[in-house]
């Protein structure tokens with residue numbers, strides 16, 4: 001069994017959730033925050049048998065789009081921790097950031 005962590009943009013969540021449910025793949029959604037943009041995204045935890053991993057990765061690919069985002073992160077100015085400057089940055093986000101991890105043991109009680 002493998003555990004797929006997929007970090008997706010909030011705009012893609014409904015589409016991916018629907019496809020996972022339709023194909024009978026179980027998942028848990030966690031509200032998460034990107035460390036760079038500090039804006040909300042969603043992390044799916046999807047436990048699947050090894051032979052379904054590629055199918056799930058295809059579903060994620062089909063459901064998640066890449067987007068340009070203009071954001072204004074806060075960055076430290078100089079050595080003063082309390083001094084911050086804001087400036088707009090354009091970044092390309094997504095489609096999805098995915099980690100596939102082997103599960104040593106799976107139990108449900």
Ligand code: 2BA
Nearest residue numbers: 007033034035036037038039041091092093094095096097
């Ligand atoms: P954020 O950390 O908010 O990053 C959003 C987007 O900002 C990234 O898109 C990337 O295009 C850009 N970015 C991130 N760090 C940067 C930096 N130091 N300098 C310049 N640009 C930077 P994605 O790569 O598609 O990542 C989307 C989200 O996936 C990330 O949101 C984060 O929540 C997660 N993520 C990406 N790589 C990760 C990793 N190696 N480990 C854990 N989470 C990751």
